[in-house]
Amino acid sequence: MNEEIIYGTLLGDGYIAKLDNKYDVYYRFEIEHSIEDIDYINWLQDNLRDVLPYRRERNRKFKTKDGEIKSRTIHLYGKTNKDFEELRFFIYKDGVKTVSKEWLDKLTPLSLAVWYMDDGSYHINTNVIEISTDSFTLDEHKLMQDYFREKWGISVSIIGKRRSYRLYFPKSETVKFLTLIFPHIAPGMERKAPRGWELARKLPPNFHKRLSRSNTKEKCREIITQNIKEFCEKHDISEGFPVVEYNYSPDSFSYKAIQYAFGGWEDALKEVGIPYKFI
Numbered sequence: 001m002n003e004e005i006i007y008g009t010l011l012g013d014g015y016i017a018k019l020d021n022k023y024d025v026y027y028r029f030e031i032e033h034s035i036e037d038i039d040y041i042n043w044l045q046d047n048l049r050d051v052l053p054y055r056r057e058r059n060r061k062f063k064t065k066d067g068e069i070k071s072r073t074i075h076l077y078g079k080t081n082k083d084f085e086e087l088r089f090f091i092y093k094d095g096v097k098t099v100s101k102e103w104l105d106k107l108t109p110l111s112l113a114v115w116y117m118d119d120g121s122y123h124i125n126t127n128v129i130e131i132s133t134d135s136f137t138l139d140e141h142k143l144m145q146d147y148f149r150e151k152w153g154i155s156v157s158i159i160g161k162r163r164s165y166r167l168y169f170p171k172s173e174t175v176k177f178l179t180l181i182f183p184h185i186a187p188g189m190e191r192k193a194p195r196g197w198e199l200a201r202k203l204p205p206n207f208h209k210r211l212s213r214s215n216t217k218e219k220c221r222e223i224i225t226q227n228i229k230e231f232c233e234k235h236d237i238s239e240g241f242p243v244v245e246y247n248y249s250p251d252s253f254s255y256k257a258i259q260y261a262f263g264g265w266e267d268a269l270k271e272v273g274i275p276y277k278f279i
Helices: 005-013 035-049 083-091 110-118 138-152 171-182 196-199 217-234 243-247 255-262 263-271
Strands: 014-020 025-034 056-065 067-077 120-123 128-130 159-161 163-170
Touching: 005 014, 014 083, 025 035, 025 083, 035 056, 035 067, 056 128, 056 263, 110 120, 110 128, 110 171, 128 171, 138 171, 163 171, 163 217, 171 196, 196 255, 217 255, 217 263, 255 263
Parallel strands: none
Antiparallel strands: 014 025, 025 067, 056 067, 120 128, 128 163, 159 163
């Protein structure tokens, strides 16, 4: 079995189920993802075929403060396996996933990529990464923070409060992190590393074009609209608008300018006549 992937996804969406039939206790490795990520699901199963040979669709319901959310997922699972008993005792403390230095030391760039694909988000407007690590304690987050700094030279921050924390990668550290894991980004997960992220390595600070303070908001909209149209003439937008590539182009306007003139990217692209779809 591919332990690199298993150790990574156990930090994210993977888990080791404990099955008790009153006569004996069994363990098996399982993963569940939204059916919208079917390419990634197929990639996981192809790479873990020996332990995840089976799949089934599930209809899920989640209650939130805004109401009920319905979703369809794919559940990957295999036969019970005694090998996972030892792994469960290594990963779980009192039945709860618990980050340890020993666990982190087993991670490779592939493991980190899987963890990020499971629970990470790339924020296209600010070009930063967050990993949803809400289930872990503050002490576990400090352990992960030390791990990234000491092992990979990446400085991550801990954000959140009241027992709900996340790992935050500032823009410069986002580039370092993606440089490390990008070769392992799976099909269907391109949104986790949007086109153009690598351009940040080559640009000086404060490279964006500036709007004159004497311009009215209407004039700013006109200038930026023309700028986006010129960008589109020079770049492939057949599959969607590469907002990150635009953000990191030397002749572009900053997201703050986009917000000022339009309110956000959706209205900006509507003005230009481009479908609101990012790649």
